[in-house]
Amino acid sequence: MSSPKKIITLAGFLLAFLWAGAQNRIEFTEFDLDNGMHVILHQDNSTPIVAVTISYHVGSKNEDPERTGFAHFFEHLMFEGSEYIGRGQFDQIAMNAGAQLNANTSFDRTFYYLLLPSNQLELGLWMESERLVHLRIDSLGVETQRAVVKEERSQSYDNRPYGSIMEKTFGTAFTTHPYRWMPIGSAESINQATIDEFREFHSTYYVPNNATLSIAGDINLEQTKALVEKYFSTIPRGTKELYRPSIVEPVQRAEVRDTVYDNIQLPAVIEAFHIPAMGTPDYYALSMLTTLLSDGESSRMTKSIVDKQQKALFVSAFPMALEDPGLFMIFGIANAGIEPIDLEQAINAEIVRTQNEELTDLEFKKLQNKMETDFVTANSTMAGIAENLSDYYMYFGDANLINTEIDRYMKVTKADIKRVAKEYLTKENRVVLHYLPKQSM
């Protein structure tokens, strides 16, 4: 039993960057259990609900290249049941308590959440601790989820127009680093894996010292601490080595281009540039550069390419927020009758503009206003706050970035934006893909 939308979120993750809270500070307390589990609590008693979330610092980049898709497969297995929760009961128990639940897997981590009426906090902690310490991994569950994941792949990648874009882009841009495969992985890997391999993966990565428990909502701090101790403190620390790849993707020295024929009607153009990991100063400048290019009707590419030149149905630039150096991506779908090369040239013209001209003061102010709005309005739900606190801690060791990360954006200058455009958005550093319609009779 698992829930409807175990979608591998990449996009959700990008958004994690635009929060903090100068005007609306998010208060929280945090501590470590003796077994190494990190715990973050945020109290807000305005609505009687609580979000119980747990993040495991394992994503597709921790996988064996021969066993891709493992981290995501666990996202499914984790709903199969445990020693004291029968097969199919995990969802039933949650629903019976009036709770909602789901999970997602990225390149870097796996995230589970339960959103419960606040009087069911203890139930949520019991459920999460049960599947951490007692997950049931048997052939029935594995076989079922193998078939389900295959259909997930068909529905989300193969049978969906442009569904293969991320896979193709990352597969082309990365030659060495494990970002070269997607979290969904390959069906063969999952088919070939044995039950023992799945058990081994769980006992390696699903351990308290690799987890962050983040709780937000209608709670009492002291009571909640006691309950967390009760359910999690007796779980032993993991003993196996946590594989954290130190693989460095070699510097790309020449442009890589490819053409992909897909079941689509309108051609698409993808440009991807290698950029530093999230959290670095240049990352913030690049992130603002994507906002300048495509966030809002008056943004550069939207105004020029979509509205004025009518070359694209839409164009979007976005940074892939990743723990290791990632990609600055631009994705555009051409209007009917427009050749991909025309669209590519229009995109490149806008890139060149950012490299040669500094922003006007007015445009820069607009950009900062946008960043401010995004940051002020972002932490509006308990589930979102819990997830953000957890991500900030897991990636940067500083949950308080939920309040202060905006300062890093505000430090970026007009000159920085021009500089990063020049430094990273170069021809040598990019991958260009043209998606073309496969013609049928």
Add this chain to the structure above:
Amino acid sequence: MKNIFKITLLVLLFSISGTINAQTTKPAKKAAEKLDRSVMPGPAPAPVINVGKYEQFSLPNGLQVFVVENHKIPRVTYSLVLDIIPMPEEQLTGVSDLTGQLMRTGTTSLTKDELDEEVDFIGASLGTSATGVYGSSLKKHNEKLLQLMSDVLLNPAFRAEELEKIRTQTLSGLKAQQNEPEAISNRISKLLIYGAEHPYGETMTEATVNNITAGDCKAYYDKFFKPNIGYLAIVGDITLEEARTLITKYFSGWEKGDIAKYAPRLPMAPEATQVAIVDRPDAVQTTLKVAYPVQLQPGDADVIQARVMNTILGGGTFRLFNNLREDKAYTYGAYSSLNTDKLVARFMATTAVRNSVTDSSVVEIFNEMNRIRDEEVPMDELQLVKNYMSGNFALSLENPSTVASFAISTARYDLPADYYVNYLKNLAAVTASDVQSAAKKYILPENAYIIAVGKASEIAPRLKQFNKTKAIRYYDYEGKEYDPDKKVKPAPEGLTAADVNKAYIAALGGEKALSKVKDVTILATTSMQGMTIGFDTYRKSPDKFMVKISSGEMVFQQMGYDGTTAKIVSPMGGESKTLDGKELEDMKIEAAMFPELNFEQLGVNQKLEGIEEIKGNETYRVLLTYPSGTQSTRFYDVKTGLLIRETGDQGIAEFSDYREENGIKFPYIISQQAGPQNMDLKVLVVKVNTKLKDELFQLK
């Protein structure tokens, strides 16, 4: 007029929610106690569920305003919805959507560029649709936003040049949808459920989008954008008095007007279950729906019962999901939905499954539909679903706009003022027998449309058994029905393949001109990934043939046949080989200068299969069978007699732009498709009788 309701509910449900496992329920223990993990913890005392309060006022022009204060975040959002009963748009289908988009492209005093700059500068969002306007900004920019919003709402410019941009985008969007199975499925489902004449059944097509003018958009706006059918929700960091002052200032100038009344014919469920297919020959999955119209209006006495019933069936991870995904692993998800609507509602079960289990999936969907009609739902399952639904209700209250939407629904559908306050109580009162009554009324497995978007050749035979009317209906992606058996129409009585072949020879230049040809050189190019590739073909009578693929001085591949030996050489690496067997046998025919002149002697069998339309032109479809058994299908234009397409195991080739050289027509554009690769060959020059040497055809 102040209509405040602030109701606090102590909801019993939250204590009931542990019922199934009542025997294991116990209060939370202290950490120091030894933990028994086998014991599932029960709930703490039930929290207070506060439905939240809103305040309401209206303007003299009839606009009703609802204010929900929430000061957690310094942001205010406005959403205006107009209670428009849609009318059929017929030849202008899409005019409402386009009007909605066009309103965001400038006012009488602001161009689109100016408007975009103003909105983005304050970090706000502002959107328009066929039925309303939405805006959101930080508190400090609140008044600026309202000023823009009111300008957009009251003074839209409807500039023709902006409509042209929207039209281009819309047409591109329609084109993109041709490959989105979910979009196609939704189109055809709407068409079948509501019928082509009903406003809910209409979908825009390229033709209707092209019909729409800026004047049509203005007419739609003039007809429907009136304050007296408007409901404006204001949510966020604002007080009632601030809201009253601002709304009076910015919306009082909006003039009320009469709205034309309209009542469409009521769509009915089909008399017997009907299968409809949209063919996608490349599909790896079937997008499947079981759907039909029902009568269920907001506020009907059995709405909550019907909703509980649908939730059990498939409104979440329940029966359909458990059966099709968790038990059978046919799919990533399977759900059902039952909406409410003033005009007409509908039931719909939906999933996407691999081709081979399309029929089994329909069987299971029907099993579940029948089970919920025929059997009373077990108590524990009913309780589970009620707990789930009341939990969702409580969780939804975290978002302050939920309260605003409750307020608007109450006003719009004339619900009792305490409808949402009593919602949890009424939900708790639903019995197993209520659920079964609702199922008998709203679940109609004998009167459903089964809409399958997928590979027809594979799924049509599997779905035939479910069709209880005359025949499976086929639709193209735009919703045009066609008869798959009539795709190929019979050829005129008495016409044979030999006649078609003769006409082809005549069209090329006639037997006499063709037989004079001793050799032919055709130089063509194509471009691949930015590189220009030369594609040169040489033929010499009676049966010598050579083709060379190169770029500049680099020769990638050559294939030659000197009348006895056929070879492929690949100087740049790749496969080099000598052909034998079937390949060699076929080469003898393919290498002939004009094999059509001698089909009989060469042993090529021709069969006229009928008339088929290709790209709007009627063609004769002829099946050729070589002595080796190799088959290919040729399509000759009925009007010109020329060959325009040939398909076989190797792929598809299309011929066009025929031009005359030495009295003989040659195609100057040859589009080839093999697998996913498309290649357009453009002929640069054709030379006839240049005395090609035999050596040219002997490859080393």
